[in-house]
Amino acid sequence: LLPLLPPAGCQYDACRALRGSEAxxxxxxxxxxxxxxxxxxxxxxxxDPPGITCGxxxxxxxxxxxxxxCSDECDASSPDLSHPPQLMGDRERGGLVTYWQTVTWSxxxxxxxxxxxxxxxxxxxxxxxxxxxxxxxxPTSMVLEKSxxxxxxxxxxxxxxxxxxxxxxxxxxxxxxxxxxxLTRVICTEQYSRWVGAKEQRAVVFEVRARLAVLAxxxxxxxxxxxxxxxxxxxxxxxxxxxxxxxxLLRPALGGTYVQRDNLLKYFYAISNIDVPARCKCNLHAAQxxxxxxxxxxxxxxxxxxxxxxxxxxxxxxxxxxxxxxxxLLKGTANTCEVEESTTNCECNGHSNRCSYIDFINVITCxxxxxxxxxxxxxxxRLGYYRNASVSLQDEDACVECECDAEGSASPHCSEAGLxxxxxxxxxxxxxxCLPEYTWRGGVAGCAVKQCDGERxxxxxxxxxxxxxxxxxxxxxxxxxxxxxxxxxxxxxLDNTEGSASVMTSQLYLLTLSFSIxxxxx
Ligand SMILES: *[C@@H]1O[C@H](CO)[C@@H](O)[C@H](O)[C@H]1NC(C)=O
Ligand SMILES: *[C@@H]1O[C@H](CO)[C@@H](O)[C@H](O)[C@H]1NC(C)=O
Ligand SMILES: *[C@@H]1O[C@H](CO)[C@@H](O)[C@H](O)[C@H]1NC(C)=O
Ligand SMILES: *[C@@H]1O[C@H](CO)[C@@H](O)[C@H](O)[C@H]1NC(C)=O
Ligand SMILES: *[C@@H]1O[C@H](CO)[C@@H](O)[C@H](O)[C@H]1NC(C)=O
Ligand SMILES: [Ca+2]
Numbered sequence: 001l002l003p004l005l006p007p008a009g010c011q012y013d014a015c016r017a018l019r020g021s022e023a024x025x026x027x028x029x030x031x032x033x034x035x036x037x038x039x040x041x042x043x044x045x046x047x048d049p050p051g052i053t054c055g056x057x058x059x060x061x062x063x064x065x066x067x068x069x070c071s072d073e074c075d076a077s078s079p080d081l082s083h084p085p086q087l088m089g090d091r092e093r094g095g096l097v098t099y100w101q102t103v104t105w106s107x108x109x110x111x112x113x114x115x116x117x118x119x120x121x122x123x124x125x126x127x128x129x130x131x132x133x134x135x136x137x138x139p140t141s142m143v144l145e146k147s148x149x150x151x152x153x154x155x156x157x158x159x160x161x162x163x164x165x166x167x168x169x170x171x172x173x174x175x176x177x178x179x180x181x182x183l184t185r186v187i188c189t190e191q192y193s194r195w196v197g198a199k200e201q202r203a204v205v206f207e208v209r210a211r212l213a214v215l216a217x218x219x220x221x222x223x224x225x226x227x228x229x230x231x232x233x234x235x236x237x238x239x240x241x242x243x244x245x246x247x248x249l250l251r252p253a254l255g256g257t258y259v260q261r262d263n264l265l266k267y268f269y270a271i272s273n274i275d276v277p278a279r280c281k282c283n284l285h286a287a288q289x290x291x292x293x294x295x296x297x298x299x300x301x302x303x304x305x306x307x308x309x310x311x312x313x314x315x316x317x318x319x320x321x322x323x324x325x326x327x328x329l330l331k332g333t334a335n336t337c338e339v340e341e342s343t344t345n346c347e348c349n350g351h352s353n354r355c356s357y358i359d360f361i362n363v364i365t366c367x368x369x370x371x372x373x374x375x376x377x378x379x380x381x382r383l384g385y386y387r388n389a390s391v392s393l394q395d396e397d398a399c400v401e402c403e404c405d406a407e408g409s410a411s412p413h414c415s416e417a418g419l420x421x422x423x424x425x426x427x428x429x430x431x432x433x434c435l436p437e438y439t440w441r442g443g444v445a446g447c448a449v450k451q452c453d454g455e456r457x458x459x460x461x462x463x464x465x466x467x468x469x470x471x472x473x474x475x476x477x478x479x480x481x482x483x484x485x486x487x488x489x490x491x492x493x494l495d496n497t498e499g500s501a502s503v504m505t506s507q508l509y510l511l512t513l514s515f516s517i518x519x520x521x522x
Contacts, residue, residue, distance in 0.1 A: 284324025
């Protein structure tokens with residue numbers, strides 16, 4: 001396809017871009033549309049009624065500007081003298097104008113009617129003026145029609161007549177009479193039907209550029225206003241959309257006077273070219289349009305499919321399809337189709353039935369994992385829980401609470417085996433008991449080192465261990481273990497026969513204690 005300069009410049013020309021993020025590179029998606037092209041290259045042309053094309057049988061004709069020299073000939077069997085319909089859409093080379101031509105109006109006063117139907121079997125959005133070039137004069141009346149449904153139904157697009165009121169009962173208008181509010185009104189115009197000479201004015205135009213300029217300003221300098229209106233004004237996008245166009249030719253050029261019955265060989269239609277600057281309508285989900293099996297087809301992105309990207313691809317129908325949006329300006333919104341919630345795509349081990357697709361890192365992940373699970377597939381236990389290896393991952397009780405003792409544990413989380421992380425001196429899976437040399441104090445302290453007990457850290461000389469914290473000694477002894485005799489000036493040392501032996505024992509015991517503490521530290 002011949003690329004054409006669209007009024008859009010190069011906005012909305014990419015559907016995605018690779019962007020870096022904390023989670024690694026990922027895609028970002030944008031609204032996108034294919035470039036515009038001259039769609040005459042791929043149009044199907046049909047003319048009606050049968051036999052309307054000249055040359056079968058061969059016939060003579062003359063022109064309005066040279067009406068007395070009727071020596072021109074149309075002959076369908078001669079390549080040089082034939083004027084078949086495809087010459088309306090060909091590429092002309094070397095300045096040679098080629099055109100389709102109808103039979104002459106020899107059946108006057110019966111009207112000379114012809115339909116030219118252009119089909120693409122694809123919805124297109126027109127981006128610039130449609131121009132139909134007539135050789136030998138423009139029709140005095142015609143209608144441009146369009147279809148949005150491949151020819152099932154038709155609606156008028158614009159009326160053309162040298163006298164709109166007389167021919168169509170409509171008052172004549174120009175596109176310049178239109179305001180943003182009535183831009184999509186179907187008008188009758190006299191601009192392209194009046195006789196000014198066959199060579200001077202050959203074009204019949206459907207003015208798209210001037211309509212767009214009503215919104216975007218002269219020279220389309222404010223395209224942002226146009227994109228915004230496209231989103232917000234009902235019916236605007238559809239107005240520029242069609243799958244087929246039809247020219248209903250109702251009355252040929254007459255040379256500015258009445259029909260002259262004595263020379264009907266100068267009345268006929270001849271079209272040399274039809275320009276259709278348009279882009280494939282892809283609902284802002286494709287940046288390319290390709291010919292596939294002789295039919296135009298959007299090259300859909302955003303996990304959409306269909307000729308116009310008008311539905312979500314299989315497996316991506318978790319929410320309903322939406323066209324992309326031109327807004328917010330510059331990049332638009334892609335409205336990508338999302339991965340479906342189904343057991344094959346969305347695997348959550350029975351702990352959730354909802355998944356979501358994270359565009360940015362291209363990952364499908366379970367959402368709202370229940371039963372104290374977490375993770376992309378709800379395959380891990382939440383912090384504060386651990387996996388019961390004797391039941392399956394799918395079990396509701398697969399994750400068991402750690403129940404770490406708040407006073408004995410350094411953290412509420414436990415290991416995969418369920419072991420809590422104990423503070424010094426604490427022990428047990430839940431850290432809710434103390435090592436032998438420690439005693440439970442509770443609070444922030446948890447387990448505290450024992451100062452005395454009834455087994456190894458014995459109080460001497462009749463002292464008693466109070467609360468594992470200190471020896472309460474008889475009057476005549478002191479020291480941590482009541483191992484020292486108390487000597488006073490007044491009374492002298494209070495004697496005790498077991499004294500020396502007891503001191504020996506406790507010293508021995510202190511040795512044992514430091515030995516066992518250093519063992520515990522290993
Ligand atoms: C042209 O098409 C219209 C329908 O839009 C139809 O009514 C009319 O008969 C056709 N004219 C010719 C000459 O085939
Ligand atoms: C028109 O397009 C549709 C959808 O792509 C395709 O199935 C069909 O065959 C096409 N018809 C013609 C006549 O090319
Ligand atoms: C469109 O609206 C403008 C302003 O409201 C008005 O002046 C103009 O006549 C309207 N045009 C048509 C064709 O109705
Ligand atoms: C669409 O799905 C394919 C996998 O089928 C994936 O590679 C691609 O990135 C997806 N695109 C979007 C826009 O979701
Ligand atoms: C683990 O599961 C087994 C089997 O259901 C159960 O008997 C056991 O009590 C569970 N263990 C815990 C710590 O809940
Ligand atoms: Ca041509």
